[in-house]
Amino acid sequence: MNGIRRMWAVALKEFRQLARDRLTFAMVIGIPLILITLFGYAINMDVRNLRAGIADQAGTQTSRRLVADLTATQVIAPVRQAATADELERMLLGNEIVVGIFIPRDFERRLQDPNREAAQLLVDATDPLIPGIVSAVADMPFALREHGATQRMVPRTGRSQQGSLFSMRQFYNPEGRSAVMIVPGTIGVILTFTMVLFTSIAIVRERERGNLELLITTPVRSIELMLGKIIPYIFIGLLQVSLILSAAVFLFDVPLRGTLLDLYVASLAYVVAVLGFGLLISTIAKVQFQAFQLTFFLLLPSILLSGFIFPFDGMPQPAQYFAQALPLTHFIVLVRGILLKGAELADLLLPLQKLGILFVISMSLAMLRFRKRLD
Amino acid sequence: MGASAAIVTQNLSRRFGAVLAVDDLHLQVPEAQIYGFLGPNGSGKSTTFRMLCGLLKPTAGEVDVLGHRLPGDAERIRSLIGYMTQQFSLYRDLTVLENLQFMAQIQGLSRRERRDRVRHSLRAYRLERYRKRRAEHLSGGERQRLALAAALLHRPPLLLLDEPTSAVDPQTRRDFWDALFELINQGTTILVSTHYMDEAERCHRLAILDRGGLVAEGEPLELIGNIDATVIEITGADLKSLRETLSGLRGVWNLTQLGSRLHALLDPGTDRPVERVQGALANAGLQANVSIAEAGLEDVFVAATGKRPS
CATH class of the missing domain: 3.40.190 (D-Maltodextrin-Binding Protein; domain 2)
Incomplete structure (x- = not known):
C-alpha cells in the first residue's frame, strides 16, 4: 500500500513539474507536429521530375x-x-x-x-x-x-523481351504513396525520440539538481521511483499518438483500417517499452548532455534498422538480430498492420509480446543499475 | 560504548580513488544531543554524513546507527533519519505546500497524518504565508526552514544536518538553532556539520575533523580547557611588523589577527611564553603589550588542525 502511495507521489510530482516546465510542454506538442510534417512531406519516394x-x-x-x-x-x-x-x-x-x-x-x-x-x-x-x-x-x-x-x-538488362513480362500488383498501398508507407512508422520514430529523451533526462536531472541525494535517504524504493517517473509519460505518449494520428489521417490521408482500440493498445505497449529504455539510459548517463547523446545512440539504429526506411527483409542476418532489440522494429510491424492492413491484435501477438519482453528487460536492467547510493 | 549512543562508528574509512576522504574514524554520538562536526572544507564531514545515512558505502570499518548495522541495514534506517543536504534539495519548481506533501507521501504517512503534520510544520516553521509560493522564489532562510520542516515530517529520532546554515544570515541562524534545541527536548538526536565557531560552541559535543581524521573530540568547554597550546594575546601599533617578527619565532605555531589584536598559538611546552614573546619583540625594536589570553574555540580549532610544523 505504502509502495503504491509513494509511486503515485512521484508521478504526481512529475506531472506538476511537467505542467510548469513550458519548454518541455511545448516539446510534447511541438516535436510530433514538426516531425510528422517533415517526414510526411519531405521523405518522398515517389520520385518525380x-x-x-x-x-x-x-x-x-x-x-x-x-x-x-x-x-x-x-x-x-x-x-x-x-x-x-x-x-x-x-x-x-x-x-x-x-x-x-x-x-x-x-x-x-x-x-x-x-x-x-x-x-x-x-x-x-x-x-x-x-x-x-x-x-x-x-x-x-x-x-x-x-x-x-x-x-x-537500354543495354543493362541484356534481355530482348517484348515489354514487361510481369505485371505488378501492389497491396495495401496501390498508389504506392510514400506518405502511406512513411507516416505510420513515423509515429514510432517520434515516440522513440520524445519518450526516450524525456525519461532519460528525468533521473539525471534529479541527480544534477541534488534532489536524488535527498530522495534516496527516504524509504522510497527504486521500483516505486522508476514507475512513478514513467507514469506521466505514458499519458504524454498516448497524447502524442493522438496528435500524430490526427495529422496522419487528416493531413496525409493515411487510412485507418484496423480499430482505434488496437492501435492504442499497441501504442501503449510501445510507449512503455521505450520508456524502459529511457530509464535505462538515465541510470547510465551522469549529466543531461550524456542522456541526450545516448538518446541519439538509440534513435539512429532505430531509424535505420527497424524497417522504417529500409526493408527489414533486405538487411543482413546480424542486423536483423540486432534490430530485434529495438522496440521500433516491432512497433513498425504493429502499426503498419493495424493502420494499413486492417490487422487485429490477435494477428500480431508476436510483436506485441516482444515489446513486453523488451520492457521487462530494460526496466530490470535500469533497476539493477539504479542504486540508492551515491557511489 | 554506552547504551545511550545513537551512532557508533569504528575504524570508519572511505577512499575515493587515491584520496582517503575519511580515515579510521571512531565516534560515539550520544542520544538527544546536538553533536557537531567541525572542520575545514574537504575534511570529510559530508562524506562521513553520507556514510551515516547509507548513501555511501564505507571502504572499511563499521557503523551502527540506532541499533542498525550499515550498510546492510541501510533501507531499515531510512524512516528513522531526517537528512538535510548541504544544497537545497527539494524541488524548486514545486510550491512549499507541494514539497511538504510530496515528502510526507514519500515517507509513507497516512492521509490523516499527512494533513496534520503538513499543517503543523507550516505553522511551526512560519511557512503558512508562502504555502503557494514556489521554492525557487523563497529567500535563503525560508528555504532552509522548508528543508528542515520537510526533513522532520516523519518525526525521525535522528536528524543529520550537513552545513545547514551556510547560506543564511546570522539572525536566521539563531532562529534555526532555537528550533534545534526544541527538537532536542523532544528526544531527537542531531548531527550537524559546520564551519562556524559560534555554531560549534552551541553543540553538546564536537568532533573536529581534519583531512579525514578525527583530531579532537569532546564538549566545547572541555576542548577549550584541554587546548594543547598556549594562547598569547599581543596588541601594539604596528601589527604587521609584529606579525612578521613572530612568524619567524621558534615555538610559534600560528598567528591570527582579530581586529587590532594578534593571537599567537605557542607550543604548550614553551617556558615563560609571555617573556619569550616580549623578548623577541624587544630585540626587533617593537613596542607591544603581551599577555596570556583565554583560548576560544577558534584557537582550539587552529591548534587541532593547523599545528603541524610545515
Missing part, C-alpha cells in the same frame, strides 16, 4: 516521340538540351541534370538492328534511388513498341 538533359542527334519523328513518352511518365523533366554525349556528362558533373538521354544520329537504323542499343541513358548513380527508378522507367513498355524498339534502348 528528375532533371533531365536531352541530346537528340537524330532529330527524327521517332526520337522526338521517345522523348515525349519519357516526359509523359513525369519521372523525368527535360530541363536542358545538349548537342553531344560529352555535354550531357558535363551537365551531370555540374548537377544541372541527374539524367541524360542520348539519342545518336543513327537512331532509326539502330532501332532496326536487334543487336544494337538504340539510345543511351546517362544516370547520376551517386543517389541511391535514382538509378533504380530510371531503369524502371526504361523498362516500361513505351508506345515505341509499335516500332519494334521497346526495350532495346
Whole structure:
C-alpha cells in the first residue's frame, strides 16, 4: 500500500513539474507536429521530375516521340538540351541534370538492328534511388513498341523481351504513396525520440539538481521511483499518438483500417517499452548532455534498422538480430498492420509480446543499475 | 560504548580513488544531543554524513546507527533519519505546500497524518504565508526552514544536518538553532556539520575533523580547557611588523589577527611564553603589550588542525 502511495507521489510530482516546465510542454506538442510534417512531406519516394538533359542527334519523328513518352511518365523533366554525349556528362558533373538521354544520329537504323542499343541513358548513380527508378522507367513498355524498339534502348538488362513480362500488383498501398508507407512508422520514430529523451533526462536531472541525494535517504524504493517517473509519460505518449494520428489521417490521408482500440493498445505497449529504455539510459548517463547523446545512440539504429526506411527483409542476418532489440522494429510491424492492413491484435501477438519482453528487460536492467547510493 | 549512543562508528574509512576522504574514524554520538562536526572544507564531514545515512558505502570499518548495522541495514534506517543536504534539495519548481506533501507521501504517512503534520510544520516553521509560493522564489532562510520542516515530517529520532546554515544570515541562524534545541527536548538526536565557531560552541559535543581524521573530540568547554597550546594575546601599533617578527619565532605555531589584536598559538611546552614573546619583540625594536589570553574555540580549532610544523 505504502509502495503504491509513494509511486503515485512521484508521478504526481512529475506531472506538476511537467505542467510548469513550458519548454518541455511545448516539446510534447511541438516535436510530433514538426516531425510528422517533415517526414510526411519531405521523405518522398515517389520520385518525380528528375532533371533531365536531352541530346537528340537524330532529330527524327521517332526520337522526338521517345522523348515525349519519357516526359509523359513525369519521372523525368527535360530541363536542358545538349548537342553531344560529352555535354550531357558535363551537365551531370555540374548537377544541372541527374539524367541524360542520348539519342545518336543513327537512331532509326539502330532501332532496326536487334543487336544494337538504340539510345543511351546517362544516370547520376551517386543517389541511391535514382538509378533504380530510371531503369524502371526504361523498362516500361513505351508506345515505341509499335516500332519494334521497346526495350532495346537500354543495354543493362541484356534481355530482348517484348515489354514487361510481369505485371505488378501492389497491396495495401496501390498508389504506392510514400506518405502511406512513411507516416505510420513515423509515429514510432517520434515516440522513440520524445519518450526516450524525456525519461532519460528525468533521473539525471534529479541527480544534477541534488534532489536524488535527498530522495534516496527516504524509504522510497527504486521500483516505486522508476514507475512513478514513467507514469506521466505514458499519458504524454498516448497524447502524442493522438496528435500524430490526427495529422496522419487528416493531413496525409493515411487510412485507418484496423480499430482505434488496437492501435492504442499497441501504442501503449510501445510507449512503455521505450520508456524502459529511457530509464535505462538515465541510470547510465551522469549529466543531461550524456542522456541526450545516448538518446541519439538509440534513435539512429532505430531509424535505420527497424524497417522504417529500409526493408527489414533486405538487411543482413546480424542486423536483423540486432534490430530485434529495438522496440521500433516491432512497433513498425504493429502499426503498419493495424493502420494499413486492417490487422487485429490477435494477428500480431508476436510483436506485441516482444515489446513486453523488451520492457521487462530494460526496466530490470535500469533497476539493477539504479542504486540508492551515491557511489 | 554506552547504551545511550545513537551512532557508533569504528575504524570508519572511505577512499575515493587515491584520496582517503575519511580515515579510521571512531565516534560515539550520544542520544538527544546536538553533536557537531567541525572542520575545514574537504575534511570529510559530508562524506562521513553520507556514510551515516547509507548513501555511501564505507571502504572499511563499521557503523551502527540506532541499533542498525550499515550498510546492510541501510533501507531499515531510512524512516528513522531526517537528512538535510548541504544544497537545497527539494524541488524548486514545486510550491512549499507541494514539497511538504510530496515528502510526507514519500515517507509513507497516512492521509490523516499527512494533513496534520503538513499543517503543523507550516505553522511551526512560519511557512503558512508562502504555502503557494514556489521554492525557487523563497529567500535563503525560508528555504532552509522548508528543508528542515520537510526533513522532520516523519518525526525521525535522528536528524543529520550537513552545513545547514551556510547560506543564511546570522539572525536566521539563531532562529534555526532555537528550533534545534526544541527538537532536542523532544528526544531527537542531531548531527550537524559546520564551519562556524559560534555554531560549534552551541553543540553538546564536537568532533573536529581534519583531512579525514578525527583530531579532537569532546564538549566545547572541555576542548577549550584541554587546548594543547598556549594562547598569547599581543596588541601594539604596528601589527604587521609584529606579525612578521613572530612568524619567524621558534615555538610559534600560528598567528591570527582579530581586529587590532594578534593571537599567537605557542607550543604548550614553551617556558615563560609571555617573556619569550616580549623578548623577541624587544630585540626587533617593537613596542607591544603581551599577555596570556583565554583560548576560544577558534584557537582550539587552529591548534587541532593547523599545528603541524610545515
